[in-house]
Amino acid sequence: MAVYTEVPDDEMAAFVARYGIGELLSAKGIAEGVENSNYLIRTTQGAYILTLYEKRVNPDDLPFFLGLMQHLAARGLICPQPVEDSRGEMLGRLAGRPAAIVTFLDGLSVRRPTAAHCHELGRGLAQLHAAGSDFAMERVNALSVPGWRPLAEQAGTEADKVSPGLARRVAAEIAVHEASWPQGLPRGVIHADLFPNNVFFLSDRLSGLIDFYFACTDAFAYDLAICLNSWCFEADSSFNLTKGQALLAGYESVRPLEQAEVEALPQLCRGSALRFLLTRLVDWLNVPPDALVKPLDPLEYDRKLVFHQRVLDAREYGLKR
Amino acid sequence: MAVYTEVPDDEMAAFVARYGIGELLSAKGIAEGVENSNYLIRTTQGAYILTLYEKRVNPDDLPFFLGLMQHLAARGLICPQPVEDSRGEMLGRLAGRPAAIVTFLDGLSVRRPTAAHCHELGRGLAQLHAAGSDFAMERVNALSVPGWRPLAEQAGTEADKVSPGLARRVAAEIAVHEASWPQGLPRGVIHADLFPNNVFFLSDRLSGLIDFYFACTDAFAYDLAICLNSWCFEADSSFNLTKGQALLAGYESVRPLEQAEVEALPQLCRGSALRFLLTRLVDWLNVPPDALVKPLDPLEYDRKLVFHQRVLDAREYGLKR
Numbered sequence: 134m135a136v137y138t139e140v141p142d143d144e145m146a147a148f149v150a151r152y153g154i155g156e157l158l159s160a161k162g163i164a165e166g167v168e169n170s171n172y173l174i175r176t177t178q179g180a181y182i183l184t185l186y187e188k189r190v191n192p193d194d195l196p197f198f199l200g201l202m203q204h205l206a207a208r209g210l211i212c213p214q215p216v217e218d219s220r221g222e223m224l225g226r227l228a229g230r231p232a233a234i235v236t237f238l239d240g241l242s243v244r245r246p247t248a249a250h251c252h253e254l255g256r257g258l259a260q261l262h263a264a265g266s267d268f269a270m271e272r273v274n275a276l277s278v279p280g281w282r283p284l285a286e287q288a289g290t291e292a293d294k295v296s297p298g299l300a301r302r303v304a305a306e307i308a309v310h311e312a313s314w315p316q317g318l319p320r321g322v323i324h325a326d327l328f329p330n331n332v333f334f335l336s337d338r339l340s341g342l343i344d345f346y347f348a349c350t351d352a353f354a355y356d357l358a359i360c361l362n363s364w365c366f367e368a369d370s371s372f373n374l375t376k377g378q379a380l381l382a383g384y385e386s387v388r389p390l391e392q393a394e395v396e397a398l399p400q401l402c403r404g405s406a407l408r409f410l411l412t413r414l415v416d417w418l419n420v421p422p423d424a425l426v427k428p429l430d431p432l433e434y435d436r437k438l439v440f441h442q443r444v445l446d447a448r449e450y451g452l453k454r
Numbered sequence: 455m456a457v458y459t460e461v462p463d464d465e466m467a468a469f470v471a472r473y474g475i476g477e478l479l480s481a482k483g484i485a486e487g488v489e490n491s492n493y494l495i496r497t498t499q500g501a502y503i504l505t506l507y508e509k510r511v512n513p514d515d516l517p518f519f520l521g522l523m524q525h526l527a528a529r530g531l532i533c534p535q536p537v538e539d540s541r542g543e544m545l546g547r548l549a550g551r552p553a554a555i556v557t558f559l560d561g562l563s564v565r566r567p568t569a570a571h572c573h574e575l576g577r578g579l580a581q582l583h584a585a586g587s588d589f590a591m592e593r594v595n596a597l598s599v600p601g602w603r604p605l606a607e608q609a610g611t612e613a614d615k616v617s618p619g620l621a622r623r624v625a626a627e628i629a630v631h632e633a634s635w636p637q638g639l640p641r642g643v644i645h646a647d648l649f650p651n652n653v654f655f656l657s658d659r660l661s662g663l664i665d666f667y668f669a670c671t672d673a674f675a676y677d678l679a680i681c682l683n684s685w686c687f688e689a690d691s692s693f694n695l696t697k698g699q700a701l702l703a704g705y706e707s708v709r710p711l712e713q714a715e716v717e718a719l720p721q722l723c724r725g726s727a728l729r730f731l732l733t734r735l736v737d738w739l740n741v742p743p744d745a746l747v748k749p750l751d752p753l754e755y756d757r758k759l760v761f762h763q764r765v766l767d768a769r770e771y772g773l774k775r
Contacts (some may be wrong), residue, residue: 141563145562158561158562158656159564160559161482162485165485172495173482175560237480241481242463333480336477
């Protein structure tokens with residue numbers, strides 16, 4: 134979490150002046166997002182986030198991300214809304230980088246979600262899927278099955294230094310999914326990274342969804358699997374069935390799951406646990422030992438994966454069928 | 455520039471609830487200040503800065519800093535104003551650290567101050583000196599003459615790796631000031647670090663002074679010398695006389711200098727250049743080569759020091775006498 138690009142206030146003021154959002158009153162680099170530089174700016178008209186896209190983001194993906202936020206906000210989803218400049222462009226350039234301004238959302242992230250939060254989140258996720266259903270653009274999920282083997286190869290045998298036998302376990306798991314990944318499920322825009330830090334609450338009501346920079350076109354139920362992984366496990370990696378029930382019930386209150394999705398859910402949960410295990414593993418092995426920011430523990434997702442491997446039926450996640 | 459202590463939003467909300475400033479709506483860690491962790495928070499009543507004091511700040515100094523900001527704000531100076539909790543305390547504890555909430559100030563820092571900015575700054579500095587004149591607490595300037603030899607010893611002969619002969623030049627300069635540092639000048643509260651990044655402007659009018667964590671009791675003219683060093687040199691370390699004139703005229707429009715201060719000014723400028731040369735030198739030698747944040751160049755202040763060593767009279771800084 135860092136500000137990678139320092140932008141002097143006067144350059145920032147000149148950039149902001151091109152948008153019809155009043156005069157710049159303040160700009161603070163915020164320690165949010167590992168991929169980009171973000172500034173919380175205040176103008177005479179309100180608060181906004183100004184983002185500079187750093188090298189880990191492919192500039193070709195930016196029209197998808199910004200177009201999606203615009204599309205979702207227009208359909209009533211509470212998410213950051215890109216602001217157009219005087220020429221109607223959402224994407225600008227600042228300090229040599231692609232840059233955009235989006236509306237600021239109030240809200241707090243919960244560190245330990247309750248079942249009530251999980252229910253809210255489930256509803257919000259289904260609303261996101263519904264709101265995105267008529268979005269015209271597509272983006273391949275680069276972190277789905279075809280992306281896993283290259284990640285495992287990046288880690289290589291170093292994985293065993295993190296946990297003995299991990300490289301072999303990961304290879305076996307990848308083989309399972311390459312052979313039998315569920316096909317033909319209902320699909321559309323998914324958030325693909327809807328962890329608690331990307332969801333805002335005010336007085337226990339969901340007040341916004343943020344960080345759409347992993348969004349892509351994939352199975353809706355895979356997004357649900359990501360949320361089961363990131364919202365319904367306790368700190369000791371045990372699964373909380375009450376939270377699972379709440380998340381699934383919240384989701385189905387807006388968009389009931391089809392039978393094929395129900396049947397696929399255990400494997401989708403395994404796959405999504407593997408996806409976060411792999412990306413965290415690669416980050417873990419690539420961060421210098423004296424880094425200020427500690428990478429996230431890959432083994433948390435190894436433990437979740439083991440849980441999912443033993444699940445036989447989506448009812449074990451709390452689905453009421 | 456970093457957030458050293460991550461505070462979960464729910465802990466933050468509980469902390470904020472103890473102050474009479476409404477409910478917490480959002481909290482963003484901001485990349486500001488090299489000493490402390492700062493969060494820009496929004497509540498139902500407005501915007502504030504929540505600071506967690508990290509280990510480089512001596513907790514015994516906090517009542518001075520917070521009391522000073524309260525005192526200055528009460529006298530109309532635009533600076534962050536500490537908020538008292540329900541028991542009337544300005545200093546709390548959060549995440550194991552001393553913590554305080556101050557009002558948020560709008561404003562932008564100028565990277566390349568103009569003469570007009572320097573005039574505003576001069577006026578603001580004199581207003582600060584006037585507003586602090588009846589502040590009851592005292593704090594020794596730990597970075598004045600007695601502090602310089604220990605800093606030079608910390609750098610040692612490593613200094614010569616930064617610039618050949620630097621260790622010897624620094625030792626000679628310290629000896630000069632130890633023998634003849636001006637005594638008996640008008641004194642009181644000084645900011646002691648009023649660089650452009652600590653001064654806010656809106657539409658070219660000074661809109662606030664921030665970061666009082668080097669404030670101490672010392673000669674007013676020494677504060678002026680620090681500003682001459684940090685505001686009136688160009689990027690190539692040449693002195694801009696127009697900006698010097700503006701800064702001094704702005705200052706004297708509020709508080710005319712006494713004759714002893716005028717006479718002492720060249721030496722105070724030398725001393726303050728040496729002070730920033732020394733602290734930057736120590737930081738430079740102690741930062742790992744792969745650090746994300748590059749330390750500030752100590753030699754900028756070596757060049758300024760050489761300029762001041764040749765000044766014979768305060769008129770060379772633009773003083774109209």
